[in-house]
Amino acid sequence: xxxxxxxxxxxxxxxxxxxxxxxxxxxxxxxxxxxxxxxxxxxxxxxxxxxxxxxxxxxxxxxxxxxxxxxxxxxxxxxxxxxxxxxxxxxxxxxxxxxxxxxx
Amino acid sequence: xxxxxxxxxxxxxxxxxxxxxxxxxxxxxxxxxxxxxxxxxxxxxxxxxxxxxxxxxxxxxxxxxxxxxxxxxxxxxxxxxxxxxxxxxxxxxxxxxxxxxxxxxxxxxxxxxxxxxxxxxxxxxxxxxxxxxxxxxxxxxxxxxxxxxxxxxxxxxxxxxxxxxxxxxxxxxxx
Amino acid sequence: xxxxxxxxxxxxxxxxxxxxxxxxxxxxxxxxxxxxxxxxxxxxxxxxxxxxxxxxxxxxxxxxxxxxxxxxxxxxxxxxxxxxxxxxxxxxxxxxxxxxxxxxxxxxxxxxxxxxxxxxxxxxxxxxxxx
Numbered sequence: 553x554x555x556x557x558x559x560x561x562x563x564x565x566x567x568x569x570x571x572x573x574x575x576x577x578x579x580x581x582x583x584x585x586x587x588x589x590x591x592x593x594x595x596x597x598x599x600x601x602x603x604x605x606x607x608x609x610x611x612x613x614x615x616x617x618x619x620x621x622x623x624x625x626x627x628x629x630x631x632x633x634x635x636x637x638x639x640x641x642x643x644x645x646x647x648x649x650x651x652x653x654x655x656x
Numbered sequence: 657x658x659x660x661x662x663x664x665x666x667x668x669x670x671x672x673x674x675x676x677x678x679x680x681x682x683x684x685x686x687x688x689x690x691x692x693x694x695x696x697x698x699x700x701x702x703x704x705x706x707x708x709x710x711x712x713x714x715x716x717x718x719x720x721x722x723x724x725x726x727x728x729x730x731x732x733x734x735x736x737x738x739x740x741x742x743x744x745x746x747x748x749x750x751x752x753x754x755x756x757x758x759x760x761x762x763x764x765x766x767x768x769x770x771x772x773x774x775x776x777x778x779x780x781x782x783x784x785x786x787x788x789x790x791x792x793x794x795x796x797x798x799x800x801x802x803x804x805x806x807x808x809x810x811x812x813x814x815x816x817x818x819x820x821x822x823x824x825x826x827x828x829x830x831x
Numbered sequence: 832x833x834x835x836x837x838x839x840x841x842x843x844x845x846x847x848x849x850x851x852x853x854x855x856x857x858x859x860x861x862x863x864x865x866x867x868x869x870x871x872x873x874x875x876x877x878x879x880x881x882x883x884x885x886x887x888x889x890x891x892x893x894x895x896x897x898x899x900x901x902x903x904x905x906x907x908x909x910x911x912x913x914x915x916x917x918x919x920x921x922x923x924x925x926x927x928x929x930x931x932x933x934x935x936x937x938x939x940x941x942x943x944x945x946x947x948x949x950x951x952x953x954x955x956x957x958x959x960x961x962x
Contacts (some may be wrong), residue, residue, distance in 0.1 A: 555665055555666030555667070555668075555669035555670055556669050556670055556673045556713065558780055558782065559775060559776075560670075560673060560677075561714070562775040563772070563775060564677045564680065564681075564710075566768060566771045566772055566775055567681055567768075568680060568681070568684055569767075569768075569771065570764050570765075570767060570768035570771070571681070571684040571685060571687075571688055572684065572688070573760075573764045573767055573768075574688055574760055574761060574764040575684075575687060575688030576760075577756070577757070577759070577760025577761075577763060577764065578688070578753045578754060578756075578757035578760040578761065579688070579753070579754065580753060580754040581693050583693055583697075583735065583738055583739055583742070584688070584693055584696060586735070587687050587688075587696060587697070587700050587735065588687075588688060590700065590727075590731065590735075591684050591687060591688075591700075591703065594703070594704070594707050594727075597707070597719075597723075598707065598710060601710075601711055601714050601716050601719055602714060604714075604716070605714045605715060605716065605787070606780065606782055606783065607780060607781060607782065607783050608783060608785075609783060609785050609786065609787045609788065610783070610785040610786070610787075610788055611788070612788060612791070612794055612795055612798050615716055615718065615719055615791070615795065616795065616798055616799070616803055618716075618719050618722075619718075619719065619795075619919065620806060620810060622722055622723070622726050622727070622916075622919075623726075623810050623813070623814070623916055623919075624813065625731070626726055626730065626731055626814075626817075626912055626913075626916055627813050627814060627816070627817035628817075629731050629734055629735070629912075630734065630817045630818070630821045630909050630912060630913070631817055631820050631821050631824070633734055633735065633737075633738040633821075633825075633905070634820070634821035634822075634824040634825040634905070634909075635824055636738060636742065637738060637741055637742070637824070637825045637902060637905060638824050638825060640741070640742045646742050648754065649754055649755065669846075672846075712846070712849055718923070722919050725915055725918070725919060726912075726915060726916060726919065729915060730908070730911060730915045730916075731912065733908050733911070733912075734905070734908045734909065734912055737904050737905045737908050738905065740904075741901075741902060741904070741905055792922065792923050792926045792927075793923070793926050793927045793930070794927075795923040795927075796922075796923030796924050796925070796926050796927025796928070796931070797927045797930060797931065799920065799923055799924065800924060800927070800931055800934075800935040800938055800939070801931075804938055807920065807938070807942065808938065808941060808942060808945075811920075811941070811942040811945045811946060812945060814913050814916055814917070814945075814946060814949070815945045815946060815948065815949045817913065818909065818910065818913045818946075818949040818950075818952075818953065819949055819952055819953075821906075821909050822906060822909070822952075822953055822956065822958045825902055825905055825906060825909075826902070826906070826956075
């Protein structure tokens with residue numbers, strides 16, 4: 553068995569997820585929010601691979617899930633950044649506090 | 657078992673883990689706190705690379721390669737381009753945090769406590785089974801037999817992402 | 832390998848393939864940083880306004896250094912990203928191909944045809960042209 557216990561990986565993933573969540577909630581810049589989401593997705597992937605390694609090492613489900621998560625994350629970044637670019641072209645800003653068209 | 661199960665091996669592994677984990681946490685904190693978003697993007701690249709190192713430590717070389725190719729190689733480039741394409745991002749007057757950042761911090765603390773409790777108290781059914789050998793061949797078989805529908809849907813998703821992003825990001829409609 | 836035994840006790844077997852990579856990583860980190868530090872120690876320190884200007888092929892620099900780039904760069908990076916992911920799915924298929932048979936070939940052709948359709952669309956729309 554590997555010398556590093558499962559709980560270490562899970563703790564690291566928790567910390568990374570918390571940092572990503574804070575970044576998503578506190579950033580003013582729309583690109584910064586996307587970066588926070590990427591950090592959270594990475595934390596999830598660390599969890600998936602750690603669970604694969606320690607709980608089902610004879611199957612491959614964890615790795616396959618991780619690859620699909622990365623695929624979806626890439627699509628999400630592509631569309632998200634395209635939206636940010638479109639908003640920037642319309643409003644000349646990507647400060648989320650100034651993008652308040654839907655505010656009642 | 658050969659002499660790998662002795663103490664030094666474990667210590668070396670744990671040392672590498674702590675080194676990589678420290679790098680990940682420091683880079684991630686830099687990503688969410690730096691004022692200049694371009695520097696954040698560079699820290700993000702460092703964080704992605706360190707996570708790839710973690711996958712190698714977990715004996716998943718294919719996922720590590722995917723991480724380097726997709727995250728470090730492509731997503732980072734996309735984010736850097738988006739930063740350069742939006743001019744006012746570079747404005748140093750634009751602060752890093754929004755007005756409700758303290759609320760975000762509170763929510764983060766609550767979520768981290770909950771997740772930490774789960775990590776601490778849940779009984780994980782650890783397996784002593786050996787790792788599947790020849791991972792890449794096995795992955796190829798799984799992708800095209802058990803997971804063939806998600807595999808094709810992934811292709812469709814990528815197609816939609818490509819078309820959607822091109823339509824949204826282009827300068828003019830129908831031009 | 833008997834030669835590896837000497838450090839096998841200190842270094843885990845599963846990571847021995849990556850030992851070389853780690854050494855390379857350390858060297859690659861030290862090399863530029865060492866160069867910069869050496870230059871910092873050796874160079875004369877005489878700052879000046881003209882010397883600190885942005886260098887632009889010897890011409891006078893106009894405007895800011897952080898200029899807005901064309902959206903075309905983004906489109907290219909986007910197409911690269913999509914086909915990068917395609918490679919990720921192609922590799923395991925290619926490795927396992929001998930054990931899979933005809934059905935997998937058809938599946939992969941569907942996969943590729945969908946993405947190729949996207950590329951053709953981008954091409955027809957003129958998204959790949961440098962305006």
